[in-house]
Each structure stands twice: as C-alpha cells, then as structure tokens.
Amino acid sequence: MKKVALITGASAGIGKATAKQLLQDGYIVYGAARRLDKMDDIVSLGARALKMDVADDADMVSGIDKIIKAEGRIDVLVNNAGFGSYGAVEDVAIADAKYQLEVNVFGLARLSQLVLPHMRAQHSGKIINVTSIGGKMATPMGGWYHASKFAVEGLSDSLRLEVKQFGIDVILIEPGGIKTEWGDIAFNSMKKVSGKTAYKHLVAKTSAIVGKAEKNASDPSVIADLIKKAINAKKPKARYSAGYMSGPVLFLKKWLSDGLFDKMLMSQLK
Structure with missing residues (x-):
C-alpha cells in the first residue's frame, strides 16, 4: 500500500521540492497551496x-476530508506553508502581526489537529513542521516572523511528547538560507513598513546584508532531502537543520551568551 503525504505550501520552494522528492519515492502526494x-x-x-x-x-x-475519502489514510503531513512579514515591531500593524501568526502557527496547528485522529487510528504517522533557524535566534526587523517560528518550536515539542504514545512522530525541520521567494516577500515588506520610519537606517543595512546572503543560499532540494531523511528514519531526531549558515548560526547561538551573540549579529550591520 502506497503511503499518503500532504504538503502545504507546495506551489514553490521547499514545498514543491519536497513534493517532487516524495513522488520519486512512490508516495501518493497531495500538494496544497x-x-x-x-x-x-x-x-x-x-x-x-x-x-x-x-x-x-x-x-x-x-x-483533509478529500484525502481521507479518496485514500482512507494519511501517513505524512508536511506543514511547510508560511511567510515572513518583516518590519520593526513598533511599525508593524497588529492586524498584520496576527495574520503572520494565523498562517505560520495556527494553520499548522489546525492541520495537525485534523490529521491526528486518522494517524491515531492507524497507530502511525509523521508530522513534519518546517520552521527555521529563525526559530532559535532573532534578527532585527523580523520580530513577528521569529515569534511565529519560536512558537512552532515550542508547540512541536509539546505535541511530540503527547502523540509519541500513538506511534506518531513530530519532527522539526530548521532551514538556514534557502533560495525561495520568501526573501523577496519578507524584505519588500520591511522596506514598505519601516523604510521611512525611525528604523530606516537599520532597514538599509539589513537589506545590504540580506542581498549578500541570498547569493549563497542553498537550493530547496537540500531541505527536501532532509525531510526525506527524517521521514525514513525509524527513530527520527526531534530536529534537523541544513541550508546556508544553519550550522554556524545554531552552534554560536547555543554556546555564546545573549550579549555576545547580539554583538556578533549587530556587527554585521555596521
């Protein structure tokens, strides 16, 4: 029996690359966007x-109803849909902040709620939550995005402990810099929201650094391969990371004090 996977945000980037990977592996793949x-x-x-x-x-x-009626089961949920709406915390409208959380956190949580009864009945399943190294560290101008990713990290940790008893794995994927349309959306938002405010000089410096980083960003297939590895693992780790600068950033965040990490980060914006 072929396994069934649902991938959100499958119209581009990591979601599309993951859909292609799982199709090659023989999955019945539902792409949502x-x-x-x-x-x-x-x-x-x-x-x-x-x-x-x-x-x-x-x-x-x-x-979810369509998938269950057609296939009778769901084995893998890849919660990949999400976006970054950048701008200084002071400048971002609360309505926009709420929408950021609605998509990045509550949409992911609701889909997890909807698949869990079916995975419990099967006594098997994997929920893959795509966060970011931005769920472990924060940069200026990305407050609400980072808030959403920090939330997904905590939510996933709790969910993992709750559903392990039913044979269900919850796995976090933490990409570093990846070549997707995410950056254009996030930083166009930053310029629109804060480009003419008290934070305009920080916007200009942040944009320059991001431009350099995007040139070195990894291909989305790197994360698709990582998701495949996590799905196929008999005893998957709680977290996997890959992509440009993911290793160094997570290492430094783990071992440096907050003060030293802040100094290092802000020194890149001079």
Missing part, C-alpha cells in the same frame, strides 16, 4: 493538487 496554477508541474509528475489557504478553516477541513 492557494495558487493551483503554480502546481501544474508537480501535477504533471503525479501529484494531486488541493486549493488550500491555511488561514481558512473550511479549506483545511475540506482538504
């Missing part, structure tokens, strides 16, 4: 496309 036309290439490879906005409960309920 708001933009159906952006998934034509993975549909041509055999994926099933679902129109799903993870900020819309009806969309999520309908999507």
Whole structure:
C-alpha cells in the first residue's frame, strides 16, 4: 500500500521540492497551496493538487476530508506553508502581526489537529513542521516572523511528547538560507513598513546584508532531502537543520551568551 503525504505550501520552494522528492519515492502526494496554477508541474509528475489557504478553516477541513475519502489514510503531513512579514515591531500593524501568526502557527496547528485522529487510528504517522533557524535566534526587523517560528518550536515539542504514545512522530525541520521567494516577500515588506520610519537606517543595512546572503543560499532540494531523511528514519531526531549558515548560526547561538551573540549579529550591520 502506497503511503499518503500532504504538503502545504507546495506551489514553490521547499514545498514543491519536497513534493517532487516524495513522488520519486512512490508516495501518493497531495500538494496544497492557494495558487493551483503554480502546481501544474508537480501535477504533471503525479501529484494531486488541493486549493488550500491555511488561514481558512473550511479549506483545511475540506482538504483533509478529500484525502481521507479518496485514500482512507494519511501517513505524512508536511506543514511547510508560511511567510515572513518583516518590519520593526513598533511599525508593524497588529492586524498584520496576527495574520503572520494565523498562517505560520495556527494553520499548522489546525492541520495537525485534523490529521491526528486518522494517524491515531492507524497507530502511525509523521508530522513534519518546517520552521527555521529563525526559530532559535532573532534578527532585527523580523520580530513577528521569529515569534511565529519560536512558537512552532515550542508547540512541536509539546505535541511530540503527547502523540509519541500513538506511534506518531513530530519532527522539526530548521532551514538556514534557502533560495525561495520568501526573501523577496519578507524584505519588500520591511522596506514598505519601516523604510521611512525611525528604523530606516537599520532597514538599509539589513537589506545590504540580506542581498549578500541570498547569493549563497542553498537550493530547496537540500531541505527536501532532509525531510526525506527524517521521514525514513525509524527513530527520527526531534530536529534537523541544513541550508546556508544553519550550522554556524545554531552552534554560536547555543554556546555564546545573549550579549555576545547580539554583538556578533549587530556587527554585521555596521
């Protein structure tokens, strides 16, 4: 029996690369995104496309219902959908901050709630939550994005402890710099929100550093391979990380004091 996987945010970047990887591995893959036309290439490879906005409960309920009616099971949920809305904490409208959390945290949590009864009935399943090294450290201008990723880290740790008894694994994937459209969205937002405020000089410095980093960013396939590794592991680790600067950043964050880490980070913005 082929295993069934649902991947959110499958219209681009990590989600699309993961869909291609799991299709190659023989999975029945459902790709979910708001933009159906952006998934034509993975549909041509055999994926099933679902129109799903993870900020819309009806969309999520309908999507899971369709999968269960068609396949009778769901083995893997890859919670990949998310975005970064950058800008100084002082400048970002609270409504926009709430939407950031709605997509990055509550959408992920709701889909997990919806698949868990089916995974418990099977006594098997894997929930893969894609966070970021930005769930372990924070940069200026990314407060609400980092808040969402820190939240997913904590939520996943609790969920992992709760559902292990049912044969279900909860795994965090923490990418470093990856070549996706995420950066353009995040930093265009930063310029729009804070580019003409008291934080404009920090915006300019941050943009310059980000431009350099994007040139060295890793291909999304690096994370797709990591997700495959996590899924196939008999005893998966709680966390996996890969991508540009993920290793050095997580190492320094672990061993440096907050003060030293802050100094190191801000020295890059001079």
